[in-house]
Amino acid sequence: MATPILEIDSLLDNPATSILVCTGSGGVGKTTSAAALALRAAERGRNVCVLTIDPARRLAQAMGLTELDNTPRRVPDIEGPGSLFAMMLDMKRTFDEVVEANADPDRAQQILSNPFYQALSSSFAGTQEYMAMEKLGQLHAQEDAPWDLIVVDTPPSRSALDFLDAPARLSSFLDGRFIRILTAPARGAGRGLGRLAAAGFGIFTGVLGKILGAQVLTDVGTFVAAIDTTFGGFRERADETFALLQQDSTAFLVVATPEPDALREASYFVERLRDESMPLGGLIVNRVQAVDQSLMSAETATAAAQRIAGESGSQSLTARLLEMHALRLRERERQHHVTERFTGAHPGVPIAQVPALAEDVHDLDGLREIGNLLAQGRAV
Ligand SMILES: Nc1ncnc2c1ncn2[C@@H]1O[C@H](COP(=O)(O)OP(=O)(O)OP(=O)(O)O)[C@@H](O)[C@H]1O
Numbered sequence: 001m002a003t004p005i006l007e008i009d010s011l012l013d014n015p016a017t018s019i020l021v022c023t024g025s026g027g028v029g030k031t032t033s034a035a036a037l038a039l040r041a042a043e044r045g046r047n048v049c050v051l052t053i054d055p056a057r058r059l060a061q062a063m064g065l066t067e068l069d070n071t072p073r074r075v076p077d078i079e080g081p082g083s084l085f086a087m088m089l090d091m092k093r094t095f096d097e098v099v100e101a102n103a104d105p106d107r108a109q110q111i112l113s114n115p116f117y118q119a120l121s122s123s124f125a126g127t128q129e130y131m132a133m134e135k136l137g138q139l140h141a142q143e144d145a146p147w148d149l150i151v152v153d154t155p156p157s158r159s160a161l162d163f164l165d166a167p168a169r170l171s172s173f174l175d176g177r178f179i180r181i182l183t184a185p186a187r188g189a190g191r192g193l194g195r196l197a198a199a200g201f202g203i204f205t206g207v208l209g210k211i212l213g214a215q216v217l218t219d220v221g222t223f224v225a226a227i228d229t230t231f232g233g234f235r236e237r238a239d240e241t242f243a244l245l246q247q248d249s250t251a252f253l254v255v256a257t258p259e260p261d262a263l264r265e266a267s268y269f270v271e272r273l274r275d276e277s278m279p280l281g282g283l284i285v286n287r288v289q290a291v292d293q294s295l296m297s298a299e300t301a302t303a304a305a306q307r308i309a310g311e312s313g314s315q316s317l318t319a320r321l322l323e324m325h326a327l328r329l330r331e332r333e334r335q336h337h338v339t340e341r342f343t344g345a346h347p348g349v350p351i352a353q354v355p356a357l358a359e360d361v362h363d364l365d366g367l368r369e370i371g372n373l374l375a376q377g378r379a380v
């Protein structure tokens with residue numbers, strides 16, 4: 001069965017599509033794809049908001065994102081009937097806003113100035129993933145928003161699955177037993193439990209206090225006690241966005257390079273989406289070796305290169321060009337085999353391939369070019 005082609009333009013033009021999520025392992029082109037898709041959708045007439053995470057500085061500048069102010073800004077100079085808003089996720093700011101929106105001012109201040117909160121909000125593994133989801137939820141819920149399509153980039157984690165796992169991990173950390181034990185004194189555990197148990201907790205936290213430092217324990221304790229009464233549970237918020245991601249109006253686009261590790265991650269992610277009943281749009285295979293396969297086969301090119309080198313020496317320019325062509329064809333062949341492993345395991349998943357450009361993508365023209373290539377949906 002031939003692999004179906006990912007029809008990017010029908011996805012972008014479909015008014016029922018309201019959320020696109022670009023995910024994949026580190027460095028494969030998630031941010032580039034998200035920005036390129038958002039620009040293309042806007043230039044084709046949609047009103048789009050793109051949520052980028054850690055874009056390269058030049059790309060951010062090209063989209064008019066010069067400061068990290070955590071709100072979408074209109075991108076000037078787009079060509080076409082739609083509109084494009086772009087923002088960079090400010091993880092700490094988003095976390096602070098959640099606190100401010102959910103606690104009275106005094107309590108919010110108490111949480112925001114808590115050293116444990118400050119460490120958690122800026123460095124806990126998974127916080128960025130959680131906050132990306134939180135921001136997506138906010139952008140989607142915003143009343144009178146000028147956009148009807150949100151394109152989401154995902155954080156640069158090693159595993160693509162972190163985006164789906166981290167919110168639950170963060171919330172179970174905060175709701176979890178470990179924290180409950182740590183914070184037992186702050187919750188008046190001595191009253192609820194027997195005296196013996198209370199004494200046990202006392203010894204336990206006493207030992208931990210020696211290891212972690214008493215101040216850390218107090219910070220964690222007051223933080224969790226404060227957050228517990230004001231948030232109504234991190235898990236609920238994450239669950240709401242999870243439900244949003246399961247709707248038919250969402251499409252996940254899994255991005256990978258034609259390399260074994262990246263495609264293995266893509267495979268895991270595709271399976272996970274199926275388990276979670278989340279809609280998969282398709283796979284983007286990015287940075288494919290660009291080479292004109294109709295020109296000459298690798299064998300012919302190598303044989304010709306050897307003949308010419310024999311006649312005019314190994315420094316011959318023609319011989320070198322022929323060798324380079326052969327190398328590229330072999331590289332393309334290798335990528336093809338690696339990609340076939342994915343298509344063999346997931347024959348129904350539509351694919352779009354994007355060739356590697358000669359230069360990094362750092363301006364609107366570069367994004368347009370990627371968008372065009374994506375829409376051509378070249379066959380595997
Ligand atoms: N098709 C392409 N041709 C040439 N360069 C590309 C292509 N796609 C992406 N790049 C470049 O590769 C680099 C990584 O891309 P990008 O930042 O989009 O990856 P990412 O998946 O978002 O990375 P991270 O996981 O770190 O967030 C960037 O410098 C980008 O310009």
Ligand SMILES: [Mg+2]
Pocket residue numbers: 030031032053054055153154155156
């Ligand atoms: Mg990125």
